[in-house]
Amino acid sequence: MRPDSPSPVVPFLIACAGIATFSTMDVLMKQLSIDLGSYNAVLWRTGTGTILSGIVYLATRPALPDRATMRIHAWRALFVAGMAITFFWALARLPMAEAIALAFVAPLMTLYMAAIFLGETIGPRSIAASLLGLLGVIVIVAGKLGGNDYAPEALWAVGAVFLSAVFYAYNLILARRQAKMAEPMEIAFYQNFFVTLFLAFGAPWFAVFPGLDHAPAITGAAVLATLSLLLLSWAYARAEAQILATTEYTGFLWAMLFGWVFYNEPVTWPTIAGAVLIVAACLIVARKTPHGDPVEPAAA
Template identity: 80%
Template sequence: MRPDSPSPLIPFLVACAGIATYSAMDVLMKGLSIDLGAYNAVLWRTSAGTLVSGAIYLSLRPAMPDAATMRIHAVRSVFVAAMALCFFWALARLPIAEAIALAFVAPLMALYMAAIFLGEKIGPRSVAASLLGLGGVLVIVAGKLGGSDYDPEALWAVGAVFLSAVFYAYNLILARRQAKMAEPLEIAFFQNFFVAAILALGAPWFAVLPGEGHAPHILGAAILATLSLLCLSWAYARAETQILATTEYTGFLWAMLFGWIFFAEAVTLPTLAGAVLIVAACLIVARKVPHQDPIDPAAA
């Protein structure tokens, strides 16, 4: 495994660029999810991503990954596929900023996953932070319920974001070890390939061919997702997870901007207040995390 960078500044900035690129991809995926449904949006984006990343990766004639590395590629792809389906289904029904803010509970969920899978103890400080984060979620949900344009389906979308956050929390545990074992291009290719292959199992029942007008958005989303994955994989291979995890919160700023520009989505005061509470809770937890890599129970 490659050593960390002597200074975390450059990996931190690269990770921020990766989050910004991914947020731009969310804009295209929201439109595709509305038009085609989340399943088809993710299926065709990852299929296009396989071609884009594969053209670059395979042109370098790389050696095939060993069994342990391939196993991590496959296992992480299962969680990525489930996470993407849940999140983009919700994104078609919620403002981008609200969906991103609710997804910030993932680091808190990762804390409890560490207790379940790794036997780590959860202290009073972590419990208090979790309650603070829960308070932030309740503020956002209350704002959604109290709105004049309340849509009952929005509650299902909130639940889908939570389920996506569960998958994403475990994905965070896998990401660091995967980035230490493989190069960014390899990760980008195999993640796209495995996710597309997993989703293709349902193609006979759910797949719909996109129209010509959707092709530029699918290709654009695939390129942006690949660039984001390359940036994040490069960064996570060179700095600790606890340092880079805070870059996730910059996604809320991009979500507010892009949601306003492309979908005329106003950011409500409850969304802002809830996001502040959730981010504060995550930062409280991050301050107590020891400086060591998480153990991947799937690789044990």
């Protein structure tokens, strides 16, 4: 397994770029989920991603991963499939900023999952940063959701976001372990492949062939998702999950911008106040030093 970088700053910035790329993909996936349903949006995106990443990956004539590595590729893909279906189902029914804000329970869960599954020591600075970010989410949710009457389907969408967050939190833990065992391009190919394989079992009942007018959005989403996965895989191979998990909060800034630009979703003062708290949380973690927080045990 490759060692961590001496400084977490570069992996942190690369992870932020990965989140920005993924947030751009969300814009395309929101519309695809509205038009085709979340199952078909994810199926055709990952199917296209399998072809595109496979061309690049297989051209290098790679050796077949060992059994342990292949197992974690498949295991993580199972959680990614559940995470994607539930999140994009909710995204088709909620504004982007609201869906992303609700999903921010995932990084907080990841801190404690990292301690359980990876043996990482949770430092006080990481805990304080995650709580500050969570406070920002509470401010946003209170401002955007408080006092609104939701239709039953929207309430189900809120529940779907929280379920997706559970999948995503564990996915981040697996990402850390997977990134230590495989190169980013290998991860990108096998994740797309296994997610498509798992979803294909439901194809006889749920699959619908998209029209040609959806091809640009599907291809664009596949390219952006693969690029995001490459960036995040590189970062998670070089820094602890508890550091990088907080970069998820920057996704709200992109959701706020894209929701306003593409879907005419208003930006409120509580949204701005919450965003300031979220950025502050990210900066606290980005400035973590070996003396400021304990590092991951060598055995992990």
